[in-house]
Amino acid sequence: MNKPLYVIGIEGGGTKTTAVLCALDGNILSEAQGGPSNFHIVGVDKTASTLLDLIQTCCHSVGCSDSQIGAVVAGLAGAGRMQNQQRIQEKLQEDARAQNFHLEKVMVESDARIALEGAFSGKPGIIVISGTGSIVFGKDEREKVYRAGGWGRRMGDEGSGYAIGREAFRMVAKMLDGYGDRTKLLKLFDEKYDLGSSEAMIDAVYEKKFDFSSVVPAVMEAASKGDPVAKKILVHASSDLMEVIQAVQVKMNKGRRSGPKRPLAFVGSLLIHDNFYSRKIRAAIKRDVPLVSLRKAESSPVVGAALMAIRLLKD
Amino acid sequence: MNKPLYVIGIEGGGTKTTAVLCALDGNILSEAQGGPSNFHIVGVDKTASTLLDLIQTCCHSVGCSDSQIGAVVAGLAGAGRMQNQQRIQEKLQEDARAQNFHLEKVMVESDARIALEGAFSGKPGIIVISGTGSIVFGKDEREKVYRAGGWGRRMGDEGSGYAIGREAFRMVAKMLDGYGDRTKLLKLFDEKYDLGSSEAMIDAVYEKKFDFSSVVPAVMEAASKGDPVAKKILVHASSDLMEVIQAVQVKMNKGRRSGPKRPLAFVGSLLIHDNFYSRKIRAAIKRDVPLVSLRKAESSPVVGAALMAIRLLKD
Numbered sequence: 347m348n349k350p351l352y353v354i355g356i357e358g359g360g361t362k363t364t365a366v367l368c369a370l371d372g373n374i375l376s377e378a379q380g381g382p383s384n385f386h387i388v389g390v391d392k393t394a395s396t397l398l399d400l401i402q403t404c405c406h407s408v409g410c411s412d413s414q415i416g417a418v419v420a421g422l423a424g425a426g427r428m429q430n431q432q433r434i435q436e437k438l439q440e441d442a443r444a445q446n447f448h449l450e451k452v453m454v455e456s457d458a459r460i461a462l463e464g465a466f467s468g469k470p471g472i473i474v475i476s477g478t479g480s481i482v483f484g485k486d487e488r489e490k491v492y493r494a495g496g497w498g499r500r501m502g503d504e505g506s507g508y509a510i511g512r513e514a515f516r517m518v519a520k521m522l523d524g525y526g527d528r529t530k531l532l533k534l535f536d537e538k539y540d541l542g543s544s545e546a547m548i549d550a551v552y553e554k555k556f557d558f559s560s561v562v563p564a565v566m567e568a569a570s571k572g573d574p575v576a577k578k579i580l581v582h583a584s585s586d587l588m589e590v591i592q593a594v595q596v597k598m599n600k601g602r603r604s605g606p607k608r609p610l611a612f613v614g615s616l617l618i619h620d621n622f623y624s625r626k627i628r629a630a631i632k633r634d635v636p637l638v639s640l641r642k643a644e645s646s647p648v649v650g651a652a653l654m655a656i657r658l659l660k661d
Numbered sequence: 662m663n664k665p666l667y668v669i670g671i672e673g674g675g676t677k678t679t680a681v682l683c684a685l686d687g688n689i690l691s692e693a694q695g696g697p698s699n700f701h702i703v704g705v706d707k708t709a710s711t712l713l714d715l716i717q718t719c720c721h722s723v724g725c726s727d728s729q730i731g732a733v734v735a736g737l738a739g740a741g742r743m744q745n746q747q748r749i750q751e752k753l754q755e756d757a758r759a760q761n762f763h764l765e766k767v768m769v770e771s772d773a774r775i776a777l778e779g780a781f782s783g784k785p786g787i788i789v790i791s792g793t794g795s796i797v798f799g800k801d802e803r804e805k806v807y808r809a810g811g812w813g814r815r816m817g818d819e820g821s822g823y824a825i826g827r828e829a830f831r832m833v834a835k836m837l838d839g840y841g842d843r844t845k846l847l848k849l850f851d852e853k854y855d856l857g858s859s860e861a862m863i864d865a866v867y868e869k870k871f872d873f874s875s876v877v878p879a880v881m882e883a884a885s886k887g888d889p890v891a892k893k894i895l896v897h898a899s900s901d902l903m904e905v906i907q908a909v910q911v912k913m914n915k916g917r918r919s920g921p922k923r924p925l926a927f928v929g930s931l932l933i934h935d936n937f938y939s940r941k942i943r944a945a946i947k948r949d950v951p952l953v954s955l956r957k958a959e960s961s962p963v964v965g966a967a968l969m970a971i972r973l974l975k976d
Binding site (some may be wrong): 391427429494495497498499501502512516519520523524525544547548551552589590592593596597659 | 743744769786809810812813816827830832834835838839840843859860862863867904905907911912941
């Protein structure tokens with residue numbers, strides 16, 4: 347049996363999956379892309395086969411054998427629960443065995459977990475994710491991981507694109523019902539998404555599975571034009587998200603007011619760009635969370651996954 | 662052809678459907694029950710066949726012919742939109758024709774609309790519905806109907822069982838995340854519904870399609886024991902619902918502060934019983950909506966449907 351020389355990191359989402367093969371110093375030697383690997387959408391079987399395909403593609407492209415792959419870490423969207431992580435892991439190893447392909451160490455994680463690892467290249471820090479969903483993850487100096495939020499769209503995801511979009515729908519509904527404040531959102535809904543009436547809105551939400559988060563650009567536009575309703579929605583969302591950030595910070599410092607100053611990075615479409623919302627959050631963090639320093643994420647989630655695989659190999 | 666002597670009123674929901682056959686003075690001569698007729702759940706075809714079965718059962722039991730049925734009005738859960746009402750109506754008439762059964766006048770309405778008609782025996786008034794969902798309906802002296810709310814669970818249903826239950830889940834989630842206020846709800850969730858951990862809650866909400874409104878009894882219990890979080894949830898829900906009530910009241914009075922004093926009745930499981938929530942709403946209406954008098958609903962929705970059928974016959 348050869349000595350392991352490489353690891354593989356994988357990032358999987360609802361539209362695509364990326365894998366990188368790295369040397370043990372973290373150098374990327376090969377990259378491959380495949381279809382979606384969110385098991386909620388495509389199922390466990392398809393997820394496992396997509397992962398195995400990418401692993402084998404990476405091996406072929408550098409000409410290595412399975413025994414030279416020391417560890418694989420896959421961070422997948424929707425895979426926040428241990429029970430599901432294990433199901434995918436077992437299926438992947440079973441599929442590999444069936445193809446006579448040996449996978450020694452395999453770990454499935456959530457996409458947020460590998461993003462945390464990538465953001466600070468494995469070092470301590472806090473990431474605030476807000477895209478369609480939201481969650482806050484932190485890792486302390488003892489490698490202990492803390493989280494808050496991320497309860498999904500039906501009971502959580504505070505300050506997410508979904509929460510902002512749903513609130514925008516509610517405000518437009520109230521205006522159409524004759525008791526909400528007047529807002530530019532109604533006109534923007536009509537112009538941008540063909541949602542100018544209650545019939546169209548109800549149809550979109552209940553028949554066409556319209557994703558609330560897709561109206562966030564309209565909310566940003568209305569807010570930047572001074573629309574008070576849009577501004578209120580975003581201010582409210584930012585204070586919701588701030589609560590989650592502070593919850594993680596408090597847990598990491600064991601409830602104490604002091605602690606080491608840690609980096610904090612934004613992840614996810616709503617926060618990595620400059621807009622009304624990200625500016626609010628940025629200002630609130632500077633004002634209310636003194637023990638962090640705002641940073642850009644150092645590496646991508648898929649590199650985070652590879653770094654975790656390197657550490658797994660050493661364990 | 663015989664002269665029409667009877668009408669049929671139908672109330673259809675997610676678990677059962679009731680039909681009454683009445684003489685033209687409103688006297689109930691026959692009643693029949695069948696399975697569900699919420700077309701979102703059972704489909705248009707099944708809904709139409711359930712309605713036709715009940716109509717025919719009523720006819721047989723009084724020994725009348727189809728030509729003696731002057732009009733049929735069915736108020737169905739989930740049938741708030743005209744387009745869907747027409748689909749069900751057409752299917753019902755098509756099925757009847759195929760069986761050589763003549764149905765002259767048929768109208769499909771929402772369950773809320775027939776409840777309004779039943780509550781005041783066809784006279785003007787306002788009904789406030791809060792069960793799993795919520796909506797407010799009013800009818801003025803010119804028979805014009807006004808509504809607000811009822812946008813469904815994803816973007817509305819303010820002050821409904823669903824909204825109250827969802828907020829309870831959110832508050833328990835925040836407590837488990839370490840930043841929400843302490844609440845008795847966590848213990849009650851565990852004791853009453855086996856929801857004592859985040860895993861159990863996420864599983865219930867995302868895998869088992871747990872209906873949020875089923876935790877309302879726990880919220881009522883916690884509030885009556887003085888739990889501040891439960892009280893806050895119910896106070897918030899009642900003020901949300903008050904906004905919807907006032908919206909209808911303002912529309913009915915064309916924005917004027919004066920108008921005729923109209924009856925207001927509660928419909929739906931949350932409001933017809935005495936509890937923390939219904940007391941809040943009752944007190945708020947007495948305080949803030951002076952132009953209404955609180956009443957009990959006079960008749961059931963199915964009788965309201967029959968009254969609408971009698972009026973339809975006279976039109």
